[in-house]
């Protein structure tokens with residue numbers, strides 16, 4: 138009966154509010170406010186299987202490690218200030234489109250959907266991913282004013298609720314805006330975020346384990362720069378969590394920068 142009612146209400150909603158999937162245009166015949174059909178949602182390439190234990194980079198190295206923990210080259214060189222990072226999916230195909238919809242249309246139901254997936258990732262490794270607060274990677278205040286919201290917060294807020302943790306966007310700020318240039322080289326990416334974040338004066342970060350949230354991990358530079366600011370203010374540890382991750386970069390950081 139309940140199932141029939143569910144299907145009936147889906148049908149009524151689609152009758153009165155017919156809409157196409159924002160990715161493939163297939164008619165959405167359900168009451169969910171996520172504007173993407175189940176087929177497209179299922180097409181996101183989830184990151185599963187072998188990955189670097191620290192940064193979560195899918196493991197492409199030799200198959201047999203004799204049971205040792207997998208740690209990628211960048212993490213062996215202690216490139217990142219964050220203790221670990223995990224991502225839901227590979228940044229390609231429909232997931233790129235979905236993130237753009239979230240980012241430019243303030244699509245809250247999609248933020249909720251991503252938050253559910255990320256909460257599942259946290260619950261899969263409860264000890265390693267344990268945190269005290271959830272903090273979104275901040276936009277520069279000028280950018281946030283232009284856009285009217287921070288897309289990372291659209292995910293971080295429902296995630297905090299699902300994990301039963303406080304949401305503390307107030308802890309961190311971006312003090313230097315991203316350069317206007319659209320495409321940044323690997324070096325420029327690291328350079329553009331170095332020292333670009335700071336904890337807010339008077340904010341309580343001391344001894345906190347911070348779950349830091351962003352939409353996409355490209356080189357890890359942004360999460361790294363945020364983590365450095367939080368740790369410098371006394372945070373105990375920082376764990377990065379992103380919806381997607383670019384996996385085509387041969388190395389997440391130029392070796393030159395890693396040695397600094």
Ligand SMILES: [Zn+2]
Nearest residue numbers: 158161174177
């Ligand atoms: Zn679709």
Ligand SMILES: [Zn+2]
Nearest residue numbers: 189192209212
């Ligand atoms: Zn790694």
